[in-house]
């Protein structure tokens with residue numbers, strides 16, 4: 001498996017899941033501004049026509065896109081890591097979380113706040129969604145350690161998205177249980193390792209750009 005990623009982008013969730021699973025994987029950095037593979041200069045559109053990370057090459061030329069599909073693929077490929085419930089209501093609950101994180105948080109809020117090309121009106125609209133979405137998280141994490149009843153791919157994705165708060169002017173301390181959850185997740189070995197590696201790569205990227 002080869003994960004095409006950009007430092008601290010949503011592809012970080014896949015790296016966390018791979019580390020949780022102890023899965024053998026290669027990591028290929030993409031320059032999302034140039035839309036090229038960093039070390040070879042290969043046109044990223046040849047790999048993913050939408051030029052988005054995460055993109056996972058899974059062997060035999062097969063390429064998987066979309067966070068929710070990739071995360072579930074990893075959970076199923078490495079069942080011993082117990083990164084997703086197998087079936088039933090808990091499975092649907094996990095998909096509910098992935099849908100909520102992907103649409104309501106990632107795309108519905110942070111996409112506009114982080115995109116330098118997004119007009120102020122789009123950012124303003126995204127900000128109107130913050131109170132209700134974060135109140136839901138606050139209520140959940142006031143009584144739960146994880147999104148589900150143990151660490152899952154939903155936590156890998158949610159931690160990745162919450163990490164963008166610092167870059168978006170969203171002060172997580174407004175929701176103490178969400179902030180506590182995020183700080184707890186940062187201490188998890190898979191998350192701490194992934195974060196440390198990607199912060200270093202992000203800083204290198206910033207240095208190259210300046």
Ligand SMILES: N[C@@H](CCC(=O)N[C@@H](CS)C(=O)NCC(=O)O)C(=O)O
Pocket residue numbers: 009010011032051052053054065066067068102
């Ligand atoms: N629907 C995609 C969205 C992925 C996505 O938004 N990736 C961002 C990084 S977090 C990206 O590659 N952005 C580059 C761009 O928009 O050109 C998914 O859920 O995987």
